[in-house]
Amino acid sequence: MNFDLIVDFFKGLKRQGPGSAECTKRALDLSGLADRSDPLKIADIGCGTGASTLVLAEELDAHITAVDLFDRFLDSLTDNAEKQGLNQKIDTLTCSMDSLPFSQSSLDAIWSEGAIYNMGFEKGIRYFKPFLKTGGILAVSEITWLSKDRPIEISRYWNKNYPEIALASEKISQLEDQGFRLKGYFPLPENCWRKQYYEPMLNQMDEFLARHQTSEAEEFIAAETEEIELYKKHHHFYSYGFYVAEKIE
Numbered sequence: 001m002n003f004d005l006i007v008d009f010f011k012g013l014k015r016q017g018p019g020s021a022e023c024t025k026r027a028l029d030l031s032g033l034a035d036r037s038d039p040l041k042i043a044d045i046g047c048g049t050g051a052s053t054l055v056l057a058e059e060l061d062a063h064i065t066a067v068d069l070f071d072r073f074l075d076s077l078t079d080n081a082e083k084q085g086l087n088q089k090i091d092t093l094t095c096s097m098d099s100l101p102f103s104q105s106s107l108d109a110i111w112s113e114g115a116i117y118n119m120g121f122e123k124g125i126r127y128f129k130p131f132l133k134t135g136g137i138l139a140v141s142e143i144t145w146l147s148k149d150r151p152i153e154i155s156r157y158w159n160k161n162y163p164e165i166a167l168a169s170e171k172i173s174q175l176e177d178q179g180f181r182l183k184g185y186f187p188l189p190e191n192c193w194r195k196q197y198y199e200p201m202l203n204q205m206d207e208f209l210a211r212h213q214t215s216e217a218e219e220f221i222a223a224e225t226e227e228i229e230l231y232k233k234h235h236h237f238y239s240y241g242f243y244v245a246e247k248i249e
Ligand code: SAH
Pocket: 014, 015, 016, 017, 018, 019, 045, 046, 047, 048, 049, 050, 051, 052, 067, 068, 069, 070, 073, 095, 096, 097, 098, 112, 113, 114, 115, 118
């Protein structure tokens, strides 16, 4: 897949995955991070243009390292942070989420919205854990089935695109098996997909196709459109689940 094309499509958007400021704040409430007294050290992994990073910076006494594979996303994040007067609290780091430079037990929290799938949930939580202090918070959103039974069309689609998709009970068990204590879980509501994510995408598709008159660009838009159509049809059966957990030891 042509990453330049994907980055070009998503860099002008406020978010690169489903979510909302309200849901970031809801997860923050579950985490209890605001009650911790010292300035916090946090990494936001796969932060994109910083939808969640900016909320964390606004809400917490914290220093946040915003990590993404693509510096063009991080450049937008830096611009936005400057506009909001939050740049003192944020550093950016262009780096893959599977080769992080943090010291062991150095972070109060690892935040990651709509991104851990790039490593896979189970591998990702196992890899992230040593960077957290004991009692540190892991807050991740991850694609999740909302019911045991679901139409074959949507089962096939997600099992092909992300075979690790599972019920929340399974994801929570994986967290518990890895030495985390669940502090809370909620599925992202529909507006996090439609209003916050898909609508802005749909609004810029024509202009994107006018700028990139290639079959690759057409295929990319066709794939995104298919995802959106399937969401409209089957949204009762899946969402991103937000998992907030604490490292026990
Ligand atoms: N957290 C943001 C972006 C989610 S989209 C939001 O909620 O809006 C997933 C993000 O993961 C993208 O920004 C993408 O560039 C980033 N990403 C993909 N593979 C990555 C990797 N291996 N390491 C770090 N970031 C990665």
